[in-house]
Amino acid sequence: MKDLEEKYHEHLLHWIWQTLHFDAGNLETTCGQPVTILEPGRLNSSGGPDFKEARLQIGDLRWHGDIEFHWSVADWRRHGHQHDPGYNQVILHVVYQNPDGKRTYRQDGSAPFLLHLRPHLPENLEELLAAFRQPDRLPCAGQLRYISREALEQQFRKAHREYFETKADALLNFYDPDLAPATAWKKVFSLGLFDGLGISLNREPMLRVGRRLYNHVLQEETFPAVEELQFLALQFGGFGSARSAARWSYKGVRPANRPKIRLQQAATLMGTIHHEPLDAWFKGTPSDRWERLLNTVDTETGIGRQRSDILYGIVYLPALWLLGTLFHIDRLKQRAFELWMNHRAQVPSTLFKLFAQSDFPPDLYKQRLGAVFQLKQYCKPRRCSQCKVLKEIISS
DSSP: OOHHHHHHHHHHHHHHHHHHHHTTTEEETSSEEEEEEEEEEEEOOOSOSSSEEEEEEEEEEEEEEEEEESSSSSHHHTTGGGOGGGTTEEEEEEESOOOOTTOOTTTTSSEEEEEGGGGGOOOOHHHHHHHTTTSSSTTTTGGGGGHHHHHHHHHHHHHHHHHHHHHHEEEEEEOOOOHHHHHHHHHHHHHHHHHTTTTTTTHHHHHHHHHHHHEEEETTOOOOOOHHHHHHHHHHSSSSOOOOOOOOOTTTTTTGGOOOHHHHHHHHHHHHHHHHHGGGGOOOGGGOOOHHHHOOOOOSSSSHHHHHHIIIEEEEEEHHHHHHTTOOOOHHHHHHHHHHHOOOOOOGGGGHHHHTTTOOHHHHHTTHHHHHHIIIIITTTTTTSSSSSHHHHOOO
């Protein structure tokens, strides 16, 4: 966890340097040499020093070379740079923490200049950076009072859109170009439901059974009836005489989420989807079509409103968008996306503990699936430099 935090922390330091969000007019190395940035360098996306081809005036001399960033001086040694000749061109080592007079040495025995960045940061950015290594809070938590409601809404809408795109891309992984487009789309939709019904502990085995089921039934001359699909799903899942590679998790799984029940439900939905003519998915309102699909499930315990609302958002609407894409029906794509942007689903409140502790307005994240994406893809991995909230903090 510590290494992960430092990795993303350095990414933010890179952004600060690249965008010059610090007092660049009074820089000084730890040995007292004034530093003027002539060219901050090119961010290195591969191995080696963080910035290449930098140009600096340090004291009376001009230097051309690389720049390396770390949270503390000790990270240079911890990462083994003192043994790597690839770091012999580093002219400046920039650290956030107070270096306490320590030096770093290159593989050739010489030492790069050392710059302590923290004293040159604006107060609000310094406060955000100081919170970076605290996993139980969000870095921006103490500064939300300075951020406009509009900026927060823009970021959460951005995350909501990106989540939809992510889910559509994930469904495309199930697309089989060797099948007729209509059959390929139905397979995409069905496997998406197998996957979604396995949330959160049994997604992999549910999907494995779904794939095996398809490999079996698509070899038949006619698509099997729902009852046969249920039987086969249970067999392939290990609930019969057939051998199964599925490894199910039961720890903390509520009775309604037991694999045997979810397999029967997924097989029912799969059969219903395939026995419906394709043009049926173009007709009527999407919500009515979804309810009719759910009503075909007749297991003792149903899918449940919470799970069905989530599946509607992360599987059904992206699948409709893909259907519109495959058959060039722009109105279907537009309608699916509009429904997604306005969709509400009951998400477990425990997921949003960090938001609640940070005083985010509850209506921004409660019942919004995109807030899950914001939390997992921006907040927890500390991708602050790509978040509109940070930019609002900088400008406040």
